[in-house]
Amino acid sequence: MIRGFVGATALGAGVLLAVPGSPPIVVTAFDDAAALAGTGWAVQPDATAGATQRFVEGPASPPAGRGSLELGVDSTSDRARVFSAPGFSDNPAETFMPWDGLGGSFSTFTFTTTNPADSLPALQVVGYQLLDPSAPLPQDRLVGFTTLNFEPRANQLSPAVAGEWQEWALDADSLVWQTNTASGFCVQSARCTLAEFAAEYPDGGWGVVQLGLGSGVAAGGRSFADDLVVRNGTTDEFAFDFEIPAEQNSTAAVAAGAGTETGGTAVVTLDASTLAADSVVFTIITTAPDGSVDSVDVEVAAGASDEVEIDVPFGTSHVTVSAQGVELAAADVTFTAATPTPTPPPTPSAPPSLPTAPGGAGSAGGSLAESGFDGTSILAGVALLAGGAAVLAASAITRRRRATVHPR
Missing domain, CATH: 2.60.120 (Jelly Rolls)
Structure with a gap:
């Protein structure tokens, strides 16, 4: 006293x-x-x-x-x-x-x-x-x-x-x-x-x-x-x-990390003061591009440091870090999805060549498509048609002859 x-x-x-x-x-x-x-x-x-x-x-x-x-x-x-x-x-x-x-x-x-x-x-x-x-x-x-x-x-x-x-x-x-x-x-x-x-x-x-x-x-x-x-x-x-001198307070930093298939990572560095009364609890809050919010607490012993990676999606995410009720760091972390390379249309192929007519028949350089009938069938068909024509002709002659006969 x-x-x-x-x-x-x-x-x-x-x-x-x-x-x-x-x-x-x-x-x-x-x-x-x-x-x-x-x-x-x-x-x-x-x-x-x-x-x-x-x-x-x-x-x-x-x-x-x-x-x-x-x-x-x-x-x-x-x-x-x-x-x-x-x-x-x-x-x-x-x-x-x-x-x-x-x-x-x-x-x-x-x-x-x-x-x-x-x-x-x-x-x-x-x-x-x-x-x-x-x-x-x-x-x-x-x-x-x-x-x-x-x-x-x-x-x-x-x-x-x-x-x-x-x-x-x-x-x-x-x-x-x-x-x-x-x-x-x-x-x-x-x-x-x-x-x-x-x-x-x-x-x-x-x-x-x-x-x-x-x-x-x-x-x-x-x-x-x-x-x-x-x-x-x-x-x-x-x-x-x-208070303690400001330069001896705990600090934090936020930086963009590596990209991933779904976005990337935010790297958060946490440094606890050597004059901290106890372990320092850092609160990391991430606001995603769609407005959703995620919060995580990380405890760091007095005088120690830690590095935390936070997964973030494509787009711009806002990351803040606080301790003792005070914001220590804040940053926007942006990852952009790669633009897909368009697939070129296929190269048109040449029309298939037609087979050459047997025995060299057909136009030069051209070919005839197969008919689906063999030669024997064709000859038989021709003979049939010829026979039919002869019968028809004989019938016609007969009709004509009958038409010219005069009655007695």
Whole structure:
């Protein structure tokens, strides 16, 4: 904890407070000076050696951006803790904000499946029970140092769930407890609401926010926080988005591969960040030329790469790749079916030659078709016709002769 707010005097009183609705401050690295100025975060001095405080990509799809803050402990006695001092200076009347205006929210994620609520980080607000700007000495102006703890496990309007991002709201009805036990009011064993706490210390105020894990969290505990917002009534808002440097995020690329008998392949290259909180799940969506959509998830270990081939039909298919809820790559992949070569018509063949007439009969170079009758049949037919003609002729002569006979 920052007892007495070491380093406050050097900051002066000229810090501007963020107004509600301002874009969140993106934090990608720990910086002591930025943390003391309220524009960044730093590791709290009382974090133990067995604690982990780092920025990671993921896990899953964080509520703000692609990254989050990871807090972890090696043992039950370790403490992981980071802090920021929004708008802090050495003038309590100007920089400390009253307890009755305190509010906010933050989101958490855990992989722990057994009692997941016990592994979630707590939002801690550091301040004093009494601010006395009229005291002649600076050390007398701040009385009753305390840290107010807001723990999701004590404020579960819905159960904590492993493997999901969940938001927790700090408001007047939230259950809280303080570390200052001098009066015995609102201690861990007898929590109170934020409204009751503010009513107990109407002349007190706060100036530092912390996110912490432990002590008492199971060994190996690991959880994540993101999208932190702390408010001073309706006048000031301090919002933070935890990220890793953009150049260290996971990436993807799409390119056309080889052609196939039915189309071709889209080659998708997937590179998971070395700072990923867990294996990265890439979602590849392919929209075919006919409008049909196919989706496939590919899991890649942190720091590893993979190459996936997606079959696509002839035409233009649109391929997109996303991870952490953000589109990483998109491209059109086109394959065109080959145009069939037309078959030429067959070359006309010469008409078949006629056989030569026997004995050289017929026109030169020509031939007569076979009649289907042999020569003997033809001769017999001719003789028959000749005999018939002779009979007819004789009959005619007889008729003529009979016609010229005169009666006696």
